[in-house]
Amino acid sequence: MRAIDDTEVRSSPDEATAPRGRATLAGVPTIPLPRESARATARSAPAAKCASAVPAAASTGVAHLLRGPVRPARVLLTGPAAVYVQVAGERGGDVVGVLTSDAARLPLGCVLFRPSNGRPLVGLPPGAPAEVGGGRIVIGELAVSAAAWWNPRPRLPGGRPALLPEGVRQLRNTLYGEGMPHSAFTLPGLPTGPGGPLAALRGAVRRADLEAALRTATRLIGLGPGLTPAGDDVMAGTIAGLVLLGHPAAERFAAGVCSLAAGRTTELSRALLAHAAAGRVSGEYAAVLRGLVGERPLAPAIERLLATGSTSGRAMALGLSTAIDLVDRTAHER
Numbered sequence: 094m095r096a097i098d099d100t101e102v103r104s105s106p107d108e109a110t111a112p113r114g115r116a117t118l119a120g121v122p123t124i125p126l127p128r129e130s131a132r133a134t135a136r137s138a139p140a141a142k143c144a145s146a147v148p149a150a151a152s153t154g155v156a157h158l159l160r161g162p163v164r165p166a167r168v169l170l171t172g173p174a175a176v177y178v179q180v181a182g183e184r185g186g187d188v189v190g191v192l193t194s195d196a197a198r199l200p201l202g203c204v205l206f207r208p209s210n211g212r213p214l215v216g217l218p219p220g221a222p223a224e225v226g227g228g229r230i231v232i233g234e235l236a237v238s239a240a241a242w243w244n245p246r247p248r249l250p251g252g253r254p255a256l257l258p259e260g261v262r263q264l265r266n267t268l269y270g271e272g273m274p275h276s277a278f279t280l281p282g283l284p285t286g287p288g289g290p291l292a293a294l295r296g297a298v299r300r301a302d303l304e305a306a307l308r309t310a311t312r313l314i315g316l317g318p319g320l321t322p323a324g325d326d327v328m329a330g331t332i333a334g335l336v337l338l339g340h341p342a343a344e345r346f347a348a349g350v351c352s353l354a355a356g357r358t359t360e361l362s363r364a365l366l367a368h369a370a371a372g373r374v375s376g377e378y379a380a381v382l383r384g385l386v387g388e389r390p391l392a393p394a395i396e397r398l399l400a401t402g403s404t405s406g407r408a409m410a411l412g413l414s415t416a417i418d419l420v421d422r423t424a425h426e427r
Contacts, residue, residue: 145236146237146238147236147237147238148205148206148237148238148239148240148241149191149204149205149237149239149240150204150206150239150240150241150243151202151203151239151241152200152201152242152244152245152373153242153243153244153245154200154201154246154368154371155187155189155201155202156242158187158189158225159203159225159226159228159230159239160226160228162227163224163226163227164180164181164182164224165180165223165224166180166189166223166224166225167179167181167219167220167222167223168217168218168219168220168223168232169219169320170219170320170361171213171215171217171219171232172213172214173193173213173214174192174193174195174196174209175190175191175192175193175202175214176191176213176215176217176235177189177320177361178230179360180225187201188360188361188364189201189225189230190202190203191205191214191232191237192204192205193205193208193214194206194207194208195208195209196209197375197377197401197402197406198243198245198376198377199365199375200245200246200365200368200373200375201364201368203230205237206240214232214235215232215233215234215235216233217233221233243376245368245373245375245376246371246372247372247382247383249338249382249383249386251339252339253338253339254337254338254386255386256338256386256417257385257387260384260386260387261385263392264381264391264395264410265414267392268399268414275295276295278291278411279291280323280327280408281318281403281404282317282318282322282324283313283316290312290313290324291327293305293312294309294313294327298415298418298419298422299422301419301422301423303342303346303419306331306419307346307350310349310350310353311353312324313325314350314353314354314357314358315357315358317404319402319404319405320359320361320362321359321361321362321402322358322359322362323404323405325358325359325365325366326362326404326405326409326412327409327412327415328350328366328412329365329369329409330369330378330408330409330411330415330416331350331412331413331416331419332346332347332351332366332370332412332416333369333370333373333378333412333413333416334412334413334415334417334420335347336370336371336372337374338417338420339420340416340419340420340423341423347370350366351363351366351367351370354366375398375401375409377394377398377401378409378413380397380398381410381413382413395410398410
């Protein structure tokens with residue numbers, strides 16, 4: 094079981110539904126189950142779906158979906174460690190994940206208090222119907238409710254937190270390889286060489302040119318294999334870093350990248366870019382940031398981030414390093 098960290102707010106399943114439970118009296122946010130939503134769920138859900146829900150630690154980034162009325166959704170992907178559903182909406186819909194405790198702790202996830210067991214969480218194909226709202230997520234015979242909260246936006250000291258220089262060096266050396274030029278860094282699925290998008294991004298960083306970096310995003314979004322292409326992960330790491338480190342143009346840059354994502358990448362990746370624009374990141378990315386400001390051990394945090402997915406962790410770390418450089422160079426030019 095993954096321990097609840099200091100960004101989480103504890104609440105028992107009983108406290109989440111009781112009108113004046115201990116969590117409510119203590120000022121802890123819970124997911125009340127609105128009566129109308131409960132009646133709607135009872136009317137629309139088969140008997141199997143009305144079974145007691147499995148408890149999970151839910152990201153506050155998806156609280157509005159869990160607290161809201163029951164809405165139809167569809168399965169995007171299911172596997173042993175995660176199942177993702179897209180909730181119908183006016184702007185293409187939101188994505189929510191049910192994750193096991195050993196999966197990457199994504200900011201759109203509800204994390205179960207158990208690891209994966211090698212079998213898919215649900216035996217449903219992509220496109221199968223699901224429901225989100227009324228206090229729970231229902232995917233086939235799996236029903237999940239929030240028994241605790243965790244905040245995917247790390248709380249860092251100050252509006253523009255000071256990073257430890259030795260920590261930044263450690264991140265770069267681990268990412269690129271000690272003594273290796275940054276131009277030698279590659280990611281599977283992304284073109285290499287002086288004309289490639291990573292080289293263009295490095296050039297934009299050297300000039301502290303955010304407009305050039307945004308133009309590079311047009312070449313990176315959707316580039317690479319998988320549900321979260323490596324190019325998207327680089328941009329997500331960059332966006333989140335700029336937002337959380339207080340770059341003055343972070344909001345404009347994030348809006349520009351997110352506007353490029355519509356129709357050019359996967360729904361899961363588009364949703365993660367939107368979360369990054371709000372400073373909501375994976376637990377692994379947040380741990381590195383906390384290490385860089387001296388709040389957590391840095392080396393194991395970097396190791397866990399780089400081990401995330403086949404390319405996602407390295408791509409996110411590259412994005413964070415890019416954001417650090419942009420923030421530093423912009424400050425020096427002022």
